[in-house]
Amino acid sequence: MALSLVAEPGDPRLPVLLAAHEPGRVVEAIRGGAPLPDVRLPDAWRERGHDLDRLVAGATDRAAAGRLRWICPGDRGWPARLDDLDHVEPLHGTSGAPLGLWVRGPGQLAQLVEHSVAVVGARDCTTYGAECASDLGADLTDAGWTVVSGAAYGIDGCAHRGALAMGRPTVAVLACGADVDYPRSHSTLLDRIAEEGLVVSEQAPGEAPLKNRFLSRNRIIAALTVGTVVVEAALRSGSLNTLHWADQLGRVTMALPGPVTSKASGGAHGAVREGKAVLVTDASDVVEEVGGLGVGEVAGPSEQTEFDRLPPATRAALDGLDWQVPRTPDEVAAAVRSTVRDVRRALAVLERHDLAARQGPGWVLVRRADTG
Structure with a gap:
């Protein structure tokens, strides 16, 4: 936890460093103790190391006030899929499995994401996209899959609401502290998610949602889930970043098509055309892709003519x-x-x-x- 408060989560220097040195030993060196052999620690880490006791106290106090808990590798609730992030190349200056996660809510993360699908897409979505995301969230949940998304405006929020409408848990992964309501108008939605599922973040309690943290957050969404489906994404949409992470991790990558004239779906269409995503049209298609052939089929013989x-x-x-x-x-x-x-x-x-x-x-x- 202390190391996560010193280094920016997703720093690509961490996986190599922790492959050679135990986290406590790294923290000791950051505090000014015995240096690590053949390692020069970043100046920013050492500067924050002088104030590390205050940072830890502040984070734990905010966590207690916001009813957050910290989980890390080795804990029962830690999803093993996250460890795959240590074996992929950095993207936009981000890489590596999280050192730990702050979670808000009653659920156990590893259990919730064992059968999970990420549903992501445009913030400025169309009515068509909103309806598709809501239906997808509800139908996937009804089929026994947990919906994971980023609680943003547009597709993310619609997917979460679709899942909640079925009275089942959903997981929101934030780019800010798990106790921070962002976007602010989604505070009620985030409270509902925390009541029935989990709000998750690798950022410390109280941390602001900086631009680079959204890109870092996307790798967590992709790694937690069996597959990622994009519902509406323009050519430069951030949700394509999540799709790229999923592809790098060997997860199932899918895209739901929109009207051929819609710029809001241009990126999704491009991903299908380039072979980076499988075209899906509804939850049964998604379940068949993430669960294996035949999983989405209705049992028993079809009605005969x-x-x-x-x-x-x-x-x-x-x-x-x-x-x-x-x-x-x-x-x-x-x-x-x-x-x-x-x-x-x-x-x-x-x-x-x-x-x-x-x-x-x-x-x-x-x-x-x-x-x-």
Whole structure:
């Protein structure tokens, strides 16, 4: 925790440093103790190290006031997926697994995200995007998946609300302290998320949402989940950054399409076109992608049509008939590669079912058999 208050979370220098030195030993060196061999610590870390006791006291006091708790690797509630971040290349100056997370809410993070999907997208979304995100959030939750997003305006907020509408938990990952309501108008939404799910951040309590912290936050969203689906993203949308992290981590990457004329979906369409995301249209598509083929399929046989209930030879004869041009049994038999005798029997069955009728020496279709 002390180290997380000294170094900016996501600092790409941390994974290499912690691979060689225990966190407590690094903190000791930052405080001015014995230096680490062959390591020059950043001046900013050493300057904050002089005030480390006050920083720790301030963070723990704010955490207590905001009912936050700190979890870190080794704790029961720590999601093992986050450790994958130590094995991917930095992006926009950010990399590495978080040193720990501050969480607000009753849920256990590892349990909530075991089956989870990130739903992200444009802040300035269209009505179409808002409706799609809400439906996706509700339907994924109803299917037993936890929705993870960033609680921002637009798609994020709609996805969270869709999940909450089903009375199930959702997880919000913030770019500021987990006790900070950002955006401010989402304070009620964040309170509801904290009541039924979790509000999560690697930033210390009280920290402000700086621009680079949104990009750093995106890697947490991508790493926590099995897959990420983008709902509306312009060509330079920040949600594409989350999609890129998911791709780097080997997670499932998906995009929900919008109208081809919509600039709000240009980035999502581009991701599909470039092979960086699978096109999905609803929650069943998403569940099939993240859960494996067949997971989203409805159990049991589908409703049969009258065509399905016909004997194979009769179905074949039906396929050989036309709506307007009468065909003789010989012509039908030649078309479907059957015998004339089998075709004659089939035509008699079709006539009894009012599916075919005689017209001179031939037969024509009179009614469809595949509609019920």
